[in-house]
Amino acid sequence: MHEKGSALLLAVILSFLLMALGLGLTMSSLSEFTMSDEFESHERALYIADAGIGAVETSMRGRDLERALREETLVPSYLGIPPETERDPISIEEARDIDFNRPPEQVTQFRLTGMLTPSQGVQVGRGRYFARVTDNHDGDSDPLTDYDGRIFIRSVGVHPGPPQEVTLYGSNLKNSVVEIEKLLKRDMSFDASTPFNVYGPHARPSQNRFFDGNAFKIDGYDHSQMSIDEVLRGHHHRDGESEHAAMGMINDDLGGGDATGSLREVYESLDRNQMSNLIGDEGPYGETPSIRDETDMIRESPNGDAKNVFDAHFLNQFINRVAAVADNRYDENTSLSGSNILLGTEDDPQITVAMGDLSLSGNGSGSGILVVKGKLEYSGAFDYNGLILVIGDGEVTISGANKSIIGGLYLAEILQDENGEHLFGIPEFTISGMTNFYFRSKSVHMAISLLPFRSIGWREITREISSPDRMTYPEDPRHAASPNM
Numbered sequence: 001m002h003e004k005g006s007a008l009l010l011a012v013i014l015s016f017l018l019m020a021l022g023l024g025l026t027m028s029s030l031s032e033f034t035m036s037d038e039f040e041s042h043e044r045a046l047y048i049a050d051a052g053i054g055a056v057e058t059s060m061r062g063r064d065l066e067r068a069l070r071e072e073t074l075v076p077s078y079l080g081i082p083p084e085t086e087r088d089p090i091s092i093e094e095a096r097d098i099d100f101n102r103p104p105e106q107v108t109q110f111r112l113t114g115m116l117t118p119s120q121g122v123q124v125g126r127g128r129y130f131a132r133v134t135d136n137h138d139g140d141s142d143p144l145t146d147y148d149g150r151i152f153i154r155s156v157g158v159h160p161g162p163p164q165e166v167t168l169y170g171s172n173l174k175n176s177v178v179e180i181e182k183l184l185k186r187d188m189s190f191d192a193s194t195p196f197n198v199y200g201p202h203a204r205p206s207q208n209r210f211f212d213g214n215a216f217k218i219d220g221y222d223h224s225q226m227s228i229d230e231v232l233r234g235h236h237h238r239d240g241e242s243e244h245a246a247m248g249m250i251n252d253d254l255g256g257g258d259a260t261g262s263l264r265e266v267y268e269s270l271d272r273n274q275m276s277n278l279i280g281d282e283g284p285y286g287e288t289p290s291i292r293d294e295t296d297m298i299r300e301s302p303n304g305d306a307k308n309v310f311d312a313h314f315l316n317q318f319i320n321r322v323a324a325v326a327d328n329r330y331d332e333n334t335s336l337s338g339s340n341i342l343l344g345t346e347d348d349p350q351i352t353v354a355m356g357d358l359s360l361s362g363n364g365s366g367s368g369i370l371v372v373k374g375k376l377e378y379s380g381a382f383d384y385n386g387l388i389l390v391i392g393d394g395e396v397t398i399s400g401a402n403k404s405i406i407g408g409l410y411l412a413e414i415l416q417d418e419n420g421e422h423l424f425g426i427p428e429f430t431i432s433g434m435t436n437f438y439f440r441s442k443s444v445h446m447a448i449s450l451l452p453f454r455s456i457g458w459r460e461i462t463r464e465i466s467s468p469d470r471m472t473y474p475e476d477p478r479h480a481a482s483p484n485m
Helices: 002-059 065-070 092-097 228-232 260-269 272-277 295-299 306-310 312-323 441-448
Strands: 072-077 108-113 122-124 127-135 150-168 171-185 196-199 217-219 247-250 291-293 328-330 334-336 341-343 350-354 358-360 364-372 375-378 382-390 395-398 403-411 414-416 422-424 428-432 435-439 454-461
Touching: 002 122, 002 127, 002 150, 002 171, 065 127, 092 150, 092 171, 228 403, 247 260, 247 295, 260 291, 295 306, 306 312, 312 350, 312 364, 312 414, 312 422, 364 441, 375 382, 382 441, 395 403, 403 441
Parallel strands: 196 247, 196 403, 217 435, 247 291, 328 350, 334 358, 341 364, 350 364, 358 375, 364 382, 375 395, 382 403, 395 428, 403 435
Antiparallel strands: 072 108, 122 127, 127 150, 150 171, 171 454, 414 422
16 A cells, blocks of 8 residues: 555656656747847847948948038937947947837937938848948047048947847837947048149150140149039139149159159240149249149158058059949940040049040040049040049040049059069150149049948947947047047
């Protein structure tokens, strides 16, 4: 009898043990299932945030950095919590707890600068991203003024996580949130300070003379306060505008006198009645002709990219890099003739790259960057706004009538020696006919803005990195920003 009671007790105990084991396994499976869902949701949020970085980086092409930094957006808040730091596009707590597909009633709104997405973000599947651009720590103590072409883009990716047991703020979903940041650099190598720049120890005319006739004009005054239409209508510079040399000769050879040789060759080629056609800042020959050696100015420039124009290898690589993102690309020798040729507009500037010779003999206009690896023959009534870079064969012949180049032109011959090293040769140019060059820094910066950013760094932001008490500019404690990369 006692044995039967013991067997029953043992059976009950074993049943409870098996039940507990089964319950444990079930809970473990549910936990693993939940963890799997959370991991998947986190990965989706990461992909969304990264996609946001790529999308907004592309959208920055052609945009003025300071205008983007200063642009204000009213962002709704459902919890009344502002972004934790000046780089965040949204409060991380709000990003976790709000169902943005069915948001509750907003309680307030915040005015944020530098938003690159609409205030409600950009929807991607069931998730969305919010992105914002901010200035890096560039030493000017002003987060709304760019000094060095470096910016941060911070993107917050939000994706609904698995259902929660407790309803928070009208939702039973707690979002997975991933915040990433990218430091980008705009290439300022060709931030020209003169309308016509020539690199080389010497220079040669591509035809009989450097300058033929007396109908040309090279104006070194900055015409940024004038519209393109005003410049094309023949308006001259205005009093008070910054002044630059009409022609800048460049050659990085301090021991050899830098660009002394090419400077003298161009000056001695000018007739007396041509000298007043080169208008601008005073050089070694006075105000007219306005020609000077710009090499030292580039050496001492606060723009760290400026010295890249001294590097023949960089210029050769630049051609290949910009050709990969060109809007218009011509791989063979090309002739553009006829009427209404269009290579970009002021509202839609474009990158045009000719990997061979380019002949422009038609009528029309262009805006953006024109890069020519071969020879450039420019004889049509074709106005161009932006930068023209002839940095391969280094030969330009400009003739004909009624054309204006507004912005800047850079000319250099790039050679390759038997060891595969790149070096500078002797550039060639001839300017004749009714050809006008007008310096306009605004047009130069527009052209530079078309170039792809260089990526300096990428990181995922965590609370440890983004702690508010570590978000201060040392120069000005009134402004908050995350630590520099």
